[in-house]
Amino acid sequence: MSRDFSTWLSGFRDSIADYGYYIDFEKVYCNVDRVRLELHLLNSLIGSKNIAEDFQTLVSRYPETLKCIPLLLAVRENEIFCQNENGGYLYQFDLRKIPQNARLPVEQYAYFMEQTGLFDLLQNRIIGNLVDYVTGVETGLDSNGRKNRGGHLMENLVEDFIQKAGFVKGETYFKEMYIHEITVKWGIDLSAISNQGKTEKRFDFVVKTPGMIYGIETNFYSSGGSKLNETARSYKTLALETDTIEGFTFVWFTDGKGWMSARNNLEETFDVMEYLYNIKDLEDGIIASVLV
DSSP: OOOOHHHHHHTOOSOOOOTTSSOOHHHHHHHHHHTHHHHHHHGGGTTOSSHHHHHHHHHHHOGGGGGGHHHHTTOOSSEEEEEETTEEEEEEOOGGGSOGGGSOOHHHHHHHHHHHTHHHHHHTTSOSOHHHHHHHHHHHHHGGGHHHHHTTHHHHHHHHHHHHTTOOBTTTEEEEEEHHHHHHHHOOOOGGGTTTTTSOOEEEEEEEETTEEEEEEEEEOSSOOHHHHHHHHHHHHHHHHHTTSTTEEEEEEEEOGGGGGGHHHHHHHHHHOSSEEOHHHHHTTHHHHHOO
8 A cells, every 4th residue: 555755754753752761760869879978978067157177077087078079060070170360270089099199188179169169058058968969960960861862762662562563582583783694694695785795784673584584774853954864865775775685675664853854855765665664653563564
């Protein structure tokens, strides 16, 4: 049955964010637990009337408390450089890596705390508990990881549907498989898509059925750009090349409103590629009905 490109494209999604996309709370809690003891020690400074003196006493007795100071400023590194009219200093917060004679005096760390506003944060009770505060900081820092998590969302979604269709990882479907691995495993000649063995390609998934090997690519584009045009052109070429290989079929699952800016190139690929599908096709059971 022929498909209408405009109708198919109209079903593309704005987002495929799953419930774990926004914040990885397990990672947040794990990171907080690593410095929980030191944070409780620093809690003793909250509301202090002589915070500079109390801080120096605390750090002199428990120098390991310094390691969580950068996190109070939402910094992951163990080194922070700061300068003003009084000069520049490289503050080291993991003292295990620094010889005793190379460490800055504790008074300099107190100066750092004052100048960065951390003393004000603690002394004036702007926060009530550093463990809670750092949990919030870690949550904010983890949001930066959404880009990395987003890069795997479409791949994870397609894999869920592959498994739902009854395929078993390591037996009837394989993840991130190179052309030469496919050739070795099943003895199929894929030189038509490897420039006679001179180039290597990796498929996101390979599904093996009794009568066919399916090489699968997945992607999702929430925004446009030149990469989409190149992707559509290269997959069009790949689809035409695989048409000459008996026993092998190229399948592409893609989606995302980013394609609206590259619809012409995508339509050219749609016109020549039979096995091009979106998320709605997945939800409608396309894997079980086509990959047989």
